[in-house]
Amino acid sequence: MHVIVIDTPQLGDRSYLVHDGAVALVIDPQRDTDRVEAAAREAGVKITHVAETHLHNDYITGGLQLAKAHGASYLVNAADPVRFERQPITDGQSVRVGSLTVKAVATPGHTHTHMSFIVDDGEKQAVFSGGSLLYGSVGRTDLVAPADTVGLTHDQYASVRRLVAESARDASLFPTHGFGSFCSSGPASGVGSSTIAEQIKGNHALTDPDEDHFVRELMANLTAYPSYYAHMAPINAKGPGPADLSIPESLDAAELTRRLDDGEWVVDLRHRVAFASNHLKGSVSFEYGSGSRFTTYLGWVLPWDGKLTLVGSLEDVENAIRDLSRIGIDSPDAAVGADPHALAPDAPVASYPSVDWEGVLNGKAEGDIVLDVRRAEEYALSHVAGAVNVPLHELLTRLDEVPGGKLWVHCASGYRASVASSLLQRAGRNVVQIEAEFEDAGPAGVPLEKGALRAAS
Structure with missing residues (x-):
């Protein structure tokens, strides 16, 4: 068994390509599936199965489109209220992926229908825990509905213990969340890898013998999360379309100036200090940089379904369009250029210290x-x-x-x-x-x- 990690540090998540050298299972793919396909090509394997641990709250899945593109079986919990064809999977059910056995384990807590997967090649196991058991933490339990949070937190306590009981102690653990995503209930340990045995020793959900105490502590530490989360699960249940990563034709000076004059959202992707010293009046600063904060804060602060114009270098615009597609902000317009003033010479400029x-x-x-x-x-x-x-x-x-x-x-x-x-x-x-x-x-x-x-x- 080989596990290829596909990081999305911009959202603090991971997806996985699990294969036996010939065929592969993809778990929790993000919407920009070209990264997954590139990993499969490099490994020389065929994608035959795609699985979701849950209806995600922090990103748009690429699972449906990936499964369609490769004629793969799409494993989704039979209890999930989705509007697309899938291979329904239930608690305890096993599926063969080449020489690998994939066992579904119901682990409600992060959501009511959350499912983890234990993959076994006959010699070793890998546990794909989604938003259930994380490195040093667990997935947050307040994303479904306020009235459900207490019950889901109790569920989370029981679920991670059941998952551990059904897994080998030396099994490697591969969560989807916990790498910066607000889907974590608290700070994860920061490590890049872990095993079930290590979590038994150090994860508070497994070391706290008092379930009620665990529930109180977890709920006391639940903090604000991005407002765009409210849109993700409904889109994922409906069945999202493919990501459009194309770069739009750059706006001309007159159109960019009009948008600024009309008070539309014009987003400057340059470094924040450069923005402060000189920018188009009325534009707002969302530095792209490494991308580690751009998507989360733009999706949280600006109207999620509002008209958006990106201003920046071609590289930053390309990266921003990809990142925004992951949270359902599709096909923003753009004015491409390193100097915003050159893109709209007649527009007034502004600055602040x-x-x-x-x-x-x-x-x-x-x-x-x-x-x-x-x-x-x-x-x-x-x-x-x-x-x-x-x-x-x-x-x-x-x-x-x-x-x-x-x-x-x-x-x-x-x-x-x-x-x-x-x-x-x-x-x-x-x-x-x-x-x-x-x-x-x-x-x-x-x-x-x-x-x-x-x-x-």
């Missing part, structure tokens, strides 16, 4: 406001004395709560602060972006506080 913590200490005047756009739980742990907290993902709906005056905007690293600063400037506010790590604030001499939330008022 970008400073470090020393710049804050030297420049902030009495009456100015420090705006912390981190999540509420981050703010509660430690924050700048007197800072007001409006999490980035709530900013557009709470603009009227942001105090008047000059705003010094920060987050944990600078990324969210850049997005927030651009949104605030677009709304007519006077902003300074703090381009610094929050952990450096105290050592720089910035007074800090802990505890109670001070929200905007």
Whole structure:
């Protein structure tokens, strides 16, 4: 048995190609299936089966399209309310994939119909746990409905124990979530691989003997998750179409200027400091960079089904279109070029200062406001004395709560602060972006506080 890991670090997930040297099973593929197909070609194997551990909440699946393209059996829980043809699979059922045996194990918790798969080649096992058992954690249990969360958390506790009981101790564990995805119920261990035996020793869901205590602790640590998640499972149940990764014809200067004038969402993909120093007035900053934060925050902050225009280099536009397709944002328009002003010479430009913590200490005047756009739980742990907290993902709906005056905007690293600063400037506010790590604030001499939330008022 060979397992090929297909990482999607932009969303914090993994997909898998499992093969015996001739035929392969694909588990939890993302929508851009060309990566899976490339891995299969390189391995010299035929994709005969595709399986889903659950109806995903954080991305659009490529499973249906991949199965259609290869004439593969599409293994989906018989209890999932889907609108497409699949090979229904039930708890305890086994399927042969060449010389491999694939056993389905019902593991409700992340969703009601979650299914894990134990793959056995006669000598060793691999456990594909989706959003059930993660490295050092488990999948979150609050994505289905608030009324279901308590019951699903109890289910999760029982499910991971059952999965472990049915697996070999030396079996390798391959979860889908837990690599940065908000589908994790808490911070995963950060390791790149693990076994069932290692999880028995160190995973709190397996070491906590008190189920009620586990449920209370997990639920107490459930934090906000991206708003676009609400759209993913319904699309996955309906049967998503293929990803369109084509690059649109670049907008001309007049059209780009019109969109800015009309207040449409024009997204600048350049580095956030370059944006701060000079950008098209009315555009917003979502630095593409490595892509590790771009998709999650754009999908969380901007209207999911709104009209979108990307502005950036060809490479960044190509990567952004691919990444956005994974969360169902299809076929955005684009203006391709390294210099936004050259793309719309007649459009007005804007800028705002970008400073470090020393710049804050030297420049902030009495009456100015420090705006912390981190999540509420981050703010509660430690924050700048007197800072007001409006999490980035709530900013557009709470603009009227942001105090008047000059705003010094920060987050944990600078990324969210850049997005927030651009949104605030677009709304007519006077902003300074703090381009610094929050952990450096105290050592720089910035007074800090802990505890109670001070929200905007």
